[in-house]
Amino acid sequence: MKTTLRSLSFTTKMLLLILVILICTTVAFMLLTQHEVEKIMWDTVTASVHDMRKLISLYVDNEYRSLLFHKEYALNRYKQQLKNVTGIVVSDIEYYHSLYEKDILSEQDAKAFALESVEKFRYGNNDYFYIYDTDLVAISHPDPNIKGTDMTEYQDVKDNYPLKMIKDDVYKTGNCFESFWHIRLDESKPVEKLSYNYYFKPWNWIIGTGVYIDDIDKDIESKLEEILSEFRKIFSKIRIGENGYFFIFDNNHIMLVHPTMEGIDFADIDIPGRGIEHWKHLVEASKNPDKAYVYFWDKPGDEGEYNYKKNAYVDFFEPLDWYIVSALYVDEMKEPSKRIFHSELLIALAALLIAFIVTFFLIKRFTKPVKILTAHAKQLTENNFGFTDSTELTNLTKSSRDEMGNLAQTFINMEKTLQKYIHDLKLTTAANEKIRSELRIAHEIQMSMLPKTFPAFPERGEIDIYAMLEPAKEVGGDLYDFFFIDNDHLCFMIGDVSDKGVPAALFMARSKSLIRSTSMMLKKGLSGIPSPSEIISEVNAELYTDNEHCMFLTLLLGILNVKSGHISLTNAGHNPPYILKEDQIELIELPHRTPLGLRENVLYTSEELILYDHQSIFLYTDGITEATNEKNEFFGEKKLEKTLRILSNSSPYTVLKMIIKEVHQFAGQTPQSDDITMLAIQYFGNKTKE
Amino acid sequence: MHITTNKEQDIRIISIDGKIDSFTSKDFQDSLITHILDGDDKILIDCSKLDYISSSGIRAFYFALRELNSNGIIALCSANENILHVLELVDFHADFPIFNTIDEALNQI
Numbered sequence: 001m002k003t004t005l006r007s008l009s010f011t012t013k014m015l016l017l018i019l020v021i022l023i024c025t026t027v028a029f030m031l032l033t034q035h036e037v038e039k040i041m042w043d044t045v046t047a048s049v050h051d052m053r054k055l056i057s058l059y060v061d062n063e064y065r066s067l068l069f070h071k072e073y074a075l076n077r078y079k080q081q082l083k084n085v086t087g088i089v090v091s092d093i094e095y096y097h098s099l100y101e102k103d104i105l106s107e108q109d110a111k112a113f114a115l116e117s118v119e120k121f122r123y124g125n126n127d128y129f130y131i132y133d134t135d136l137v138a139i140s141h142p143d144p145n146i147k148g149t150d151m152t153e154y155q156d157v158k159d160n161y162p163l164k165m166i167k168d169d170v171y172k173t174g175n176c177f178e179s180f181w182h183i184r185l186d187e188s189k190p191v192e193k194l195s196y197n198y199y200f201k202p203w204n205w206i207i208g209t210g211v212y213i214d215d216i217d218k219d220i221e222s223k224l225e226e227i228l229s230e231f232r233k234i235f236s237k238i239r240i241g242e243n244g245y246f247f248i249f250d251n252n253h254i255m256l257v258h259p260t261m262e263g264i265d266f267a268d269i270d271i272p273g274r275g276i277e278h279w280k281h282l283v284e285a286s287k288n289p290d291k292a293y294v295y296f297w298d299k300p301g302d303e304g305e306y307n308y309k310k311n312a313y314v315d316f317f318e319p320l321d322w323y324i325v326s327a328l329y330v331d332e333m334k335e336p337s338k339r340i341f342h343s344e345l346l347i348a349l350a351a352l353l354i355a356f357i358v359t360f361f362l363i364k365r366f367t368k369p370v371k372i373l374t375a376h377a378k379q380l381t382e383n384n385f386g387f388t389d390s391t392e393l394t395n396l397t398k399s400s401r402d403e404m405g406n407l408a409q410t411f412i413n414m415e416k417t418l419q420k421y422i423h424d425l426k427l428t429t430a431a432n433e434k435i436r437s438e439l440r441i442a443h444e445i446q447m448s449m450l451p452k453t454f455p456a457f458p459e460r461g462e463i464d465i466y467a468m469l470e471p472a473k474e475v476g477g478d479l480y481d482f483f484f485i486d487n488d489h490l491c492f493m494i495g496d497v498s499d500k501g502v503p504a505a506l507f508m509a510r511s512k513s514l515i516r517s518t519s520m521m522l523k524k525g526l527s528g529i530p531s532p533s534e535i536i537s538e539v540n541a542e543l544y545t546d547n548e549h550c551m552f553l554t555l556l557l558g559i560l561n562v563k564s565g566h567i568s569l570t571n572a573g574h575n576p577p578y579i580l581k582e583d584q585i586e587l588i589e590l591p592h593r594t595p596l597g598l599r600e601n602v603l604y605t606s607e608e609l610i611l612y613d614h615q616s617i618f619l620y621t622d623g624i625t626e627a628t629n630e631k632n633e634f635f636g637e638k639k640l641e642k643t644l645r646i647l648s649n650s651s652p653y654t655v656l657k658m659i660i661k662e663v664h665q666f667a668g669q670t671p672q673s674d675d676i677t678m679l680a681i682q683y684f685g686n687k688t689k690e
Numbered sequence: 691m692h693i694t695t696n697k698e699q700d701i702r703i704i705s706i707d708g709k710i711d712s713f714t715s716k717d718f719q720d721s722l723i724t725h726i727l728d729g730d731d732k733i734l735i736d737c738s739k740l741d742y743i744s745s746s747g748i749r750a751f752y753f754a755l756r757e758l759n760s761n762g763i764i765a766l767c768s769a770n771e772n773i774l775h776v777l778e779l780v781d782f783h784a785d786f787p788i789f790n791t792i793d794e795a796l797n798q799i
Contacts, residue, residue, distance in 0.1 A: 496745065498745035498748060499712055499745060499746040499749060549753070550749045550750075550752040550753040550756065552745070552749060552752065573780030573781055574779065575779060592778055593781050594780060594784055594785070595780050598752045598785070
């Protein structure tokens with residue numbers, strides 16, 4: 001058999017219910033917490049990533065500033081040195097000029113001495129001075145190719161016209177710094193030479209000297225390298241999440257700082273399926289530094305697959321053309337919430353198990369009284385509400401003082417009441433049964449008083465007679481009878497005692513006996529056939545006497561002369577009879593008289609009529625016409641007459657059977673409330689029955 | 691069956707609503723007897739709302755008639771055709787005057 005929810009025991013249902021509630025709560029709680037934890041963790045890690053980014057940017061910026069400062073400082077030192085040295089040379093020239101002014105030397109000599117002095121002057125790393133006139137012709141220069149040459153159109157390797165610029169500047173301010181860019185013989189990269197120029201106005205000389213300052217850049221580069229190595233140290237120690245890290249690459253896609261790929265050209269990294277464009281995407285992502293750029297990458301310890309989802313934030317540090325990337329692994333961000341989820345799951349399972357066990361025992365305990373009650377009830381029915389052992393139930397009322405205890409007590413009380421009731425019921429039923437069987441016997445006796453053997457007079461060909469009484473459930477008071485008073489005179493009757501029940505039955509029995517005895521008595525007394533009115537008058541007087549309850553009998557009494565077909569008929573308050581002729585019927589309206597038993601002196605009269613050959617007389621009680629159907633309608637005279645008309649040529653047996661069939665059909669399921677009685681006599685004339 | 695009564699002059703009018711059959715005839719009979727014992731000797735049964743009367747109802751009338759003194763009267767009025775037919779069968783008017791309307795009854799009793 002299929003197990004449905006309904007067929008489960010109460011215990012199982014409760015357990016299932018509690019289990020479902022617990023699981024639902026736990027799952028809801030876990031989903032909620034996991035979601036919250038994940039969100040919080042994500043926010044926390046993201047915030048810390050942003051903090052670190054800021055910190056790193058700050059650090060890089062700081063280092064860069066110190067680098068700048070360093071560079072500036074070095075440059076200023078060179079400048080000061082150049083100024084100082086130039087000061088010495090210029091003071092020499094001024095000295096010779098002053099000698100000319102004091103007329104110690106001619107101007108030409110003074111210039112010659114000055115030039116000689118400048119030409120011989122060396123400092124630093126064999127550094128020298130040059131002098132240009134205002135036409136930018138080199139008056140003094142150690143290089144014989146330059147000396148005496150107009151250098152106005154000289155261009156350095158960066159296509160500047162440094163001498164033109166110097167000339168412009170010194171005219172304005174008297175002195176200036178200017179850079180020349182040279183390429184050294186054994187080098188490819190241009191190096192900067194810083195020059196300081198002084199305009200010696202008395203002789204329109206531009207005196208200048210220069211030093212190579214590429215050592216500053218070299219110094220800066222080595223400093224930068226120091227910074228990078230510092231970064232590498234620091235970055236290698238910083239982890240985002242478990243394996244997330246920072247890395248830096250420059251605008252030449254060279255990996256400056258990276259835990260594993262330091263110094264590698266980023267553009268050389270060919271990621272399966274995605275090519276070498278990855279660095280470009282990162283550069284692109286630097287335009288939105290606060291938005292995570294999502295991509296798939298290796299994780300340390302599982303290289304070559306590029307299937308770990310990463311979130312990267314790319315900051316571009318413009319002064320150095322650096323891209324600083326903070327990259328974290330998404331799965332690691334979710335790791336803590338996963339760990340919390342796992343421990344939650346363990347706790348929830350344990351709680352669930354404990355709750356299940358506790359509930360199981362609790363329900364067992366709660367339902368135990370119910371089980372005892374059920375078992376007891378079962379025992380009670382099995383014993384047909386007889387004696388049962390109530391010890392367990394009594395114990396229950398003592399042990400549980402709750403609703404269950406009350407229920408048990410009520411049960412015990414109910415059982416006592418029930419047993420008493422059953423006992424009483426048995427006695428009452430026995431008594432009722434006795435009465436009922438007596439009633440049944442009374443009814444049987446009543447019925448046995450009616451002539452029920454048909455054909456009733458097989459030897460009499462003159463008539464065919466048939467009668468029937470269909471009793472209602474209750475004992476009723478209908479009667480019919482027929483008997484020959486003498487050889488030629490058939491007395492027949494149909495009657496109905498008022499009301500129903502045993503009194504009516506007794507009254508009917510008494511009436512029937514009275515009518516027979518009265519008929520016989522009168523026949524003897526009169527020495528002839530008495531008329532129906534004489535019989536009825538006699539019987540009425542007898543019934544009226546001591547009729548305290550005013551019982552009465554409606555009676556139709558007739559005497560048929562089977563020789564002639566003459567009928568003498570008296571009606572005492574009964575339904576009038578019909579004569580069934582060929583294809584038609586006739587209602588015999590007789591003077592109505594008070595039913596028997598109600599009045600002491602009633603003048604009953606007899607009416608005469610004749611039955612011709614094959615005609616019938618039909619008598620009935622109101623059980624026919626007052627038979628009701630489901631709509632509470634009466635069968636009625638009209639229906640009866642219609643049926644009789646159809647049956648007017650039929651035998652008494654057929655007439656009665658067909659009518660009763662009609663009545664049954666009409667009544668349907670409606671119970672019969674009154675006795676149904678009919679009597680019909682067909683007359684065949686003074687002949688033998690065919 | 692529902693019984694209502696009132697008294698007009700010295701006539702006790704009993705109105706019957708419903709059926710007088712073997713189940714209700716006892717109540718009807720009790721009602722009649724009560725009024726007779728209370729001294730009413732002119733009783734008019736208003737049958738305008740009476741649907742049906744069975745033989746036990748007829749018995750109740752005769753029972754009451756026996757309790758009534760010789761000057762007393764029990765009359766009926768406003769009975770429908772079916773009831774009149776039944777009453778006619780048992781020659782009822784021989785003992786109980788039957789009137790068509792209540793006014794007719796009140797005038798003639």
